Amino acid sequence: MPHINVDENLPGIRSLMAFSPDTATPMGELANLLLRSNDGLAMADRELIATHVSYLNDCFYCQHSHGAIAVCYLDGNTELVDQVKMDYPHAAISDKLKALLSIAGSVQRGGKFVTEAQVNAAKALGATDKDIHDTVLIAAAFCMFNRYVDGLASNTPTDLSTYPLRAKQIAQNGYGNHIFSNMQPVQ
Amino acid sequence: MPHINVDENLPGIRSLMAFSPDTATPMGELANLLLRSNDGLAMADRELIATHVSYLNDCFYCQHSHGAIAVCYLDGNTELVDQVKMDYPHAAISDKLKALLSIAGSVQRGGKFVTEAQVNAAKALGATDKDIHDTVLIAAAFCMFNRYVDGLASNTPTDLSTYPLRAKQIAQNGYGNHIFSNMQPVQ
Numbered sequence: 418m419p420h421i422n423v424d425e426n427l428p429g430i431r432s433l434m435a436f437s438p439d440t441a442t443p444m445g446e447l448a449n450l451l452l453r454s455n456d457g458l459a460m461a462d463r464e465l466i467a468t469h470v471s472y473l474n475d476c477f478y479c480q481h482s483h484g485a486i487a488v489c490y491l492d493g494n495t496e497l498v499d500q501v502k503m504d505y506p507h508a509a510i511s512d513k514l515k516a517l518l519s520i521a522g523s524v525q526r527g528g529k530f531v532t533e534a535q536v537n538a539a540k541a542l543g544a545t546d547k548d549i550h551d552t553v554l555i556a557a558a559f560c561m562f563n564r565y566v567d568g569l570a571s572n573t574p575t576d577l578s579t580y581p582l583r584a585k586q587i588a589q590n591g592y593g594n595h596i597f598s599n600m601q602p603v604q
Numbered sequence: 605m606p607h608i609n610v611d612e613n614l615p616g617i618r619s620l621m622a623f624s625p626d627t628a629t630p631m632g633e634l635a636n637l638l639l640r641s642n643d644g645l646a647m648a649d650r651e652l653i654a655t656h657v658s659y660l661n662d663c664f665y666c667q668h669s670h671g672a673i674a675v676c677y678l679d680g681n682t683e684l685v686d687q688v689k690m691d692y693p694h695a696a697i698s699d700k701l702k703a704l705l706s707i708a709g710s711v712q713r714g715g716k717f718v719t720e721a722q723v724n725a726a727k728a729l730g731a732t733d734k735d736i737h738d739t740v741l742i743a744a745a746f747c748m749f750n751r752y753v754d755g756l757a758s759n760t761p762t763d764l765s766t767y768p769l770r771a772k773q774i775a776q777n778g779y780g781n782h783i784f785s786n787m788q789p790v791q
Binding site for chain 2: 420421422433436437439440442443444446447450451474475476520523524527528529531533536546547549550553554556557558560561562563564565566567568569570
């Protein structure tokens with residue numbers, strides 16, 4: 418049961434964004450900027466980083482929401498997304514993305530866990546400064562989103578069949594319109 | 605030395621926001637909404653929560669930046685800010701704020717560490733749903749800001765005498781104008 422009085426018909430972060438539409442606006446914009454871009458990292462890479470960090474933070478809602486979006490970008494390859502989430506070193510992804518996921522994992526523990534060696538390894542595999550910046554900020558942002566969702570104990574659908582439909586909408590149209598659709602402040 | 609090529613004349617998060625002005629915009633807006641409001645929690649309370657979480661995350665730049673802003677709101681009472689940061693249970697603050705700082709500390713560890721007992725204790729001391737929401741989101745947001753600053757190893761002034769001037773500007777005028785003043789993308 419959520420710690421505050423939110424609309425229980427809305428799942429996860431959507432119920433919190435309806436509770437606080439003012440703060441929802443920049444949070445939605447940040448999600449769109451970080452996840453809906455193919456400038457450097459592809460949208461699939463960005464969602465995989467978000468999904469892996471949400472898994473490390475044990476956030477059921479976010480790992481399944483963003484995992485389902487990654488699946489959309491990866492032609493339905495659920496197995497690949499699950500492997501990246503839980504065991505990326507053995508997944509069929511580029512060495513560059515593995516190096517970036519390693520950095521993201523360090524960010525999840527705390528900013529100071531990122532080492533110069535990790536950054537140099539990523540750069541040697543072709544990561545640009547923007548790729549490294551975006552990886553660190555995606556990982557950091559999901560340390561916020563995950564804590565927001567679970568820190569207020571927002572409702573989390575446990576039926577995994579509910580995630581793909583919304584994921585498809587986001588994969589097609591981005592976060593902006595859909596995060597805010599059907600949103601009414603509840604107090 | 606920063607992990608990416610940022611303007612080394614800018615400290616901490618300001619160098620990262622100059623590197624990535626697109627993402628800086630919603631991050632600055634979120635900071636303003638969460639920290640520059642007296643709706644429920646006072647601005648001083650909000651900065652104390654941000655400072656305490658930044659201390660728990662061992663983020664030198666953020667704990668001293670936001671600590672200095674809290675000092676501005678608290679008539680120069682540096683001792684009180686230091687005590688809230690490091691030992692709030694014994695500080696001369698309200699029991700309600702202590703209960704909210706306890707929730708913020710749990711959010712810093714992870715969203716699921718927040719207990720119903722903590723939330724009920726805060727409510728019994730007068731915390732509204734909005735107070736609890738804002739506390740959780742401030743704590744979560746600083747888990748992002750702290751990781752962004754340290755995850756990219758941005759430059760941190762170690763001379764504590766440099767923090768109060770900028771803190772005074774923010775205390776007077778808010779984050780928006782000042783986060784973005786003198787910002788030029790560096791690549």
